[in-house]
Amino acid sequence: xxxxxxxxxxxxxxxxxxxxAIRKGDVTAVEATKASxxxxxxxxxxxxxxxxxxxxxxxETAEAYDxxxxxxxxxxxxxxxxxxxxxxxxxxxxxSTCGSAIRKDFKPTYTATVIERLEAAGSVTLGGLNMAExxxxxxxxxxxxxxxxxxxxxxxxxxxxxxxxxxxxxxxFVFGALGSDTGGSVRLPASICGVTGIKGTQTRxxxxxxxxxxxxxxxxxxxxxxxxxxxxxxxxxxxxxxxDPTSASxxxxxxxxxxxxxxxxxxxxxxxxYFFDDIDDEVMAAFTEVCKILEARGAIILPVTIPNMxxxxxxxxxxxxxxxxxxxxxxxxxxxxxxxxHLSARLYGSxxxxxxxxIEGLAKRGPLLKALAAExxxxxxxxxxxxxRTKVPTLLATDIDAGTPGAEKAFMDVSLNTRPINYMGLxxxxxxxxxxxxxxxxxxxxxxxxxxxxxxxxxxDAYQRETDWHLRKPPISA
Amino acid sequence: MTRKLSELVxxxxxxxxxxxxPNMPGVRLAEALESSISGFEALRGLLAFEDEPSSFEAALxxxxxxx
Numbered sequence: 001x002x003x004x005x006x007x008x009x010x011x012x013x014x015x016x017x018x019x020x021a022i023r024k025g026d027v028t029a030v031e032a033t034k035a036s037x038x039x040x041x042x043x044x045x046x047x048x049x050x051x052x053x054x055x056x057x058x059x060e061t062a063e064a065y066d067x068x069x070x071x072x073x074x075x076x077x078x079x080x081x082x083x084x085x086x087x088x089x090x091x092x093x094x095x096s097t098c099g100s101a102i103r104k105d106f107k108p109t110y111t112a113t114v115i116e117r118l119e120a121a122g123s124v125t126l127g128g129l130n131m132a133e134x135x136x137x138x139x140x141x142x143x144x145x146x147x148x149x150x151x152x153x154x155x156x157x158x159x160x161x162x163x164x165x166x167x168x169x170x171x172x173f174v175f176g177a178l179g180s181d182t183g184g185s186v187r188l189p190a191s192i193c194g195v196t197g198i199k200g201t202q203t204r205x206x207x208x209x210x211x212x213x214x215x216x217x218x219x220x221x222x223x224x225x226x227x228x229x230x231x232x233x234x235x236x237x238x239x240x241x242x243x244d245p246t247s248a249s250x251x252x253x254x255x256x257x258x259x260x261x262x263x264x265x266x267x268x269x270x271x272x273x274y275f276f277d278d279i280d281d282e283v284m285a286a287f288t289e290v291c292k293i294l295e296a297r298g299a300i301i302l303p304v305t306i307p308n309m310x311x312x313x314x315x316x317x318x319x320x321x322x323x324x325x326x327x328x329x330x331x332x333x334x335x336x337x338x339x340x341x342h343l344s345a346r347l348y349g350s351x352x353x354x355x356x357x358x359i360e361g362l363a364k365r366g367p368l369l370k371a372l373a374a375e376x377x378x379x380x381x382x383x384x385x386x387x388x389r390t391k392v393p394t395l396l397a398t399d400i401d402a403g404t405p406g407a408e409k410a411f412m413d414v415s416l417n418t419r420p421i422n423y424m425g426l427x428x429x430x431x432x433x434x435x436x437x438x439x440x441x442x443x444x445x446x447x448x449x450x451x452x453x454x455x456x457x458x459x460x461d462a463y464q465r466e467t468d469w470h471l472r473k474p475p476i477s478a
Numbered sequence: 479m480t481r482k483l484s485e486l487v488x489x490x491x492x493x494x495x496x497x498x499x500p501n502m503p504g505v506r507l508a509e510a511l512e513s514s515i516s517g518f519e520a521l522r523g524l525l526a527f528e529d530e531p532s533s534f535e536a537a538l539x540x541x542x543x544x545x
């Protein structure tokens with residue numbers, strides 16, 4: 001056996017590297033888990049990324065996995081790897097607050113399929129991470145458990161709704177974390193915290209045992225340091241689940257095998273409409289560099305027009321909103337005061353949207369996807385855009401509850417580029433691509449045809465072979 | 479429109495769902511639905527008689543990546 005790595009160095013590894021180190025015997029599951037828990041204990045006060053952690057249970061699990069490994073058995077590709085997840089993934093008997101006061105004591109009686117799959121693959125679950133209340137804001141504000149803060153600058157938002165997942169991975173507290181993405185909630189914190197995050201094709205990953213927000217647009221997805229980690233993570237959680245009849249039966253390819261770095265001759269589209277409206281100069285400059293790097297690796301960048309963007313933006317703006325309003329109606333009648341101001345304010349408007357428009361939004365989704373595929377994906381394999389159009393806003397600038405002037409618009413603008421992708425159901429990965437003049441990360445997102453998760457990750461991985469934005473360490477980190 | 483949109487939303491939310499305005503930001507965001515209404519107004523005529531929600535799952539299959 002090689003000499004074990006020092007525990008202070010373990011957290012610098014990627015998820016796939018630490019998994020390999022554990023398999024090889026260079027690191028034990030207990031060492032990795034202890035390092036992770038110690039990092040939370042030492043640094044999380046500054047960024048508030050965790051809602052709850054189970055230290056003793058996690059260490060006991062890790063110890064059991066180490067003993068198992070000594071008998072020659074490995075549970076799976078994530079054997080011994082500590083992970084923590086957005087606090088909305090149900091596990092029997094464990095807390096699942098959904099970031100809310102309403103469910104602050106909720107302990108489900110069944111377990112999410114994605115948790116079962118991750119634990120069957122050998123991961124050690126540490127606890128529940130901070131999140132927007134009921135996954136319903138794009139900034140990471142949380143009145144009930146405290147705002148999650150960006151490890152690159154604590155006055156700035158983390159992005160939401162998977163705020164704790166983005167912050168904890170960026171700060172190197174954990175090697176990966178589940179988020180969820182209904183309008184950008186994986187990609188926004190990934191971009192804003194400087195990590196990599198993917199939402200799969202709508203229906204790609206089971207949602208059984210996952211707190212619902214919008215059954216038409218909810219997606220489960222990971223945030224990790226690298227595209228390779230995201231590929232390994234998606235490999236474990238993707239695929240049909242009999243407990244979620246909406247999950248796709250589409251076979252899951254070998255995502256890791258697709259990451260060969262070869263994008264020579266690949267046609268990559270850059271939209272000429274919508275996604276760059278009123279874009280910040282610094283974000284645009286970073287995105288321009290992305291195009292140059294992809295071209296340097298042999299890709300061919302070409303302009304594409306995304307058809308029907310007005311329709312996609314309009315329909316995409318109401319479908320998940322109405323569905324969220326529907327499932328929250330009883331609590332909105334009985335205990336509206338238990339929601340944060342910004343959330344009850346947002347839910348309230350959904351009761352004024354006529355059903356005929358909601359149904360129109362659902363009915364046009366298929367035809368609009370077909371039109372987009374015919375117009376865009378016949379010309380290019382993937383298309384890329386900035387994940388946000390703006391620099392990372394501060395928590396104060398987007399704080400509706402605090403009454404900040406202009407906060408409502410700033411809040412809604414955060415998800416302008418991500419929300420339409422959910423409506424179209426496309427796979428999309430956000431990748432770090434620079435820093436703004438405030439020292440906060442910038443990201444871009446890569447979209448492909450339905451079930452092209454492997455392809456978008458391949459492009460992300462090719463980009464990361466040329467850059468080190470995803471490896472930078474924030475001021476607050478382990 | 480002679481009445482404010484927020485008043486119409488208040489009436490509809492309470493009449494159909496029993497939900498009252500929770501706060502002033504809620505009232506302001508209800509007013510902001512004006513842009514959604516304009517968006518839908520611009521899309522009138524786009525919906526075909528045969529369009530239906532289930533077409534989305536079929537479209538995912540019809541447009542999927544083929545390795």
